[in-house]
Amino acid sequence: MNRYDEEYKMYVNILHEELMPAMGCTEPIAIAYAAAMARKVLGQLPDRVVIEASDNIIKNVKSVVVPNTGNLKGIKAAAIAGIIAGEADKVLEVISKVSDSEKQQIKEYLSSNDITVNASKSGKIFDIVVNVYCEDSSASVQISHFHTNIVRIIRNNEVIQYDSICDEVNMTVNTDRSKMSVEGILMFVESVNPDDVSKVLDRQINMNYAIAQEGIKNNWGANVGKVLLNGWGKGIKNRARALAAAGSDARMSGCELPVMIVSGSGNQGMTASVPVIEYAKELKVSQDALYRALLVSNLVTIHQKTGIGRLSAYCGAVSAGIGAGAGIAWLQGGRYKEVAHTIVNGLAIVSGIVCDGAKPSCAGKIASAVEAGILGYEMYKNGHQFYGGDGIVVKGVENTIKNVGRLGSIGMRETDQEIIKMMLEN
Known part of the structure; x- marks a missing residue:
């Protein structure tokens, strides 16, 4: 096998697709990433947040500490960390830099704002939707099937990004692993x-x-x-x-x-x-x-x-x-x-x-x-x-x-x- 063979290129591509840096358990971090992106699209701090998560996401986030939050756990903590302190461009290192002031803001937001978590009804094994609202403005970001796969972005009820989505096993957006x-x-x-x-x-x-x-x-x-x-x-x-x-x-x-x-x-x-x-x-x-x-x-x-x-x-x-x-x-x-x-x-x-x-x-x-x-x-x-x-x-x-x-x-x-x-x- 040489580096110009398609099979060789396949393995190199798979390696680079799969090995990426992340800080914190990847399911809560995926929620923080979606939330940070939703805040970015909204353009301001929301006063209300609604999170939809599939059962497996709920399972994997329930008991793990979200880093840089002062030992907070759970979906709400992950989402608000992304909203308050997240840098969406850092993807799975979205909350790698959180100041002490921002940690306090996260705790205050959790105690004083309307945050709702609903079970996703999409039927997908991996599905996260973060909806954010401020007065008459809204934004929504959906991640499905794997941790960085943003499939839909909505601003003020208008779809501004939509990607056809695959299933968890046959992830056609990545290099084909079937070979x-x-x-x-x-x-x-x-x-x-x-x-x-x-x-x-x-x-x-x-x-x-x-x-x-x-x-x-x-x-x-x-x-x-x-x-x-x-x-x-x-x-x-x-x-x-x-x-x-x-x-x-x-x-x-x-x-x-x-x-x-x-x-x-x-x-x-x-x-x-x-x-x-x-x-x-x-x-x-x-x-x-x-x-x-x-x-x-x-x-x-x-x-x-x-x-x-x-x-x-x-x-x-x-x-x-x-x-x-x-x-x-x-x-x-x-x-x-x-x-x-x-x-x-x-x-x-x-x-x-x-x-x-x-x-x-x-x-x-x-x-x-x-x-x-x-x-x-x-x-x-x-x-x-x-x-x-x-x-x-x-x-x-x-x-x-x-x-x-x-x-x-x-x-x-x-x-x-x-x-x-x-x-x-x-």
Whole structure:
């Protein structure tokens, strides 16, 4: 594969589309982005706000701290942070700069203004609409299907932007992912020119490792990363999962450090990268080898998520933990056969972990997913594996990935609805 091949260009484009910086959990940040854009279109501070959100957005925003708000949680806090302090041009870093004065304004606005949250009736899994009003003026911004996808802008009842929208699985506005395969990913990894990927990977290394270190150094969330290090020691297998969990400890509890996301998720971005970075440090490999291992991990994660969709009842940390296992296998000399079996073994172990929203316990799920990815490789290295017919595992890595996509996107729909019902009852 050379850099002029269409397949090569496809993988480069996918990588740059998926790896982007975000500060804070991406669902509340998407709300803040829509709200900041609505305020910009309105041209003044609104006196009334109405937010419509799909069930999965409500699920993922309910329990997570919105950064730069003084530990506020929830949809209203995210929207008002975007309205008061958001810079829409920064997209998923929309509220990365909030002054103390603006934090106070956010709290005052929440306590004194008319803010309504309604469940979206669009039927879309990922749907956010922020409507803002001031006297006779109004503006509305809708984001659908993924975090930065503004599909409609309305000012004073006149549509000023409208884009035809796709579904969560077949995101035709982005590079077509249907041609991705584990074999193709590894061919790309072996042939890639580092100049085509180094800039975005350097940002992933620096940002994601920094927040992992912050999670270990200070008290965040349930301190899953610290508990792992204190209870299971500092061997490389444990450090890999502990550091990834620590990044989530910090991020889910409002840490203001940015991360590079993967598949629309900062948790997945950290899970796919931090364990690979830690293994690379342990093995003392070259920067080039680290880049290529991260490409394996990131692209295997994205490949799995393509069939599942952005949001579902299937925990995205599983896909990223298995991706990390694949990257770690590659770092240790594994190629197609070893990577493929690592993926299948890992998916056999942890597929079925449910997503019940963004919150501190995500760190524990990340630790389990990374452990499964590493175990998947260790099993195959020691002559053991799961076989087709073992549950949802079927012969061939692509067939197993397809089954997992079916499980996450179709099989767990009712599970997702029950999870949402339980969360909204509390």
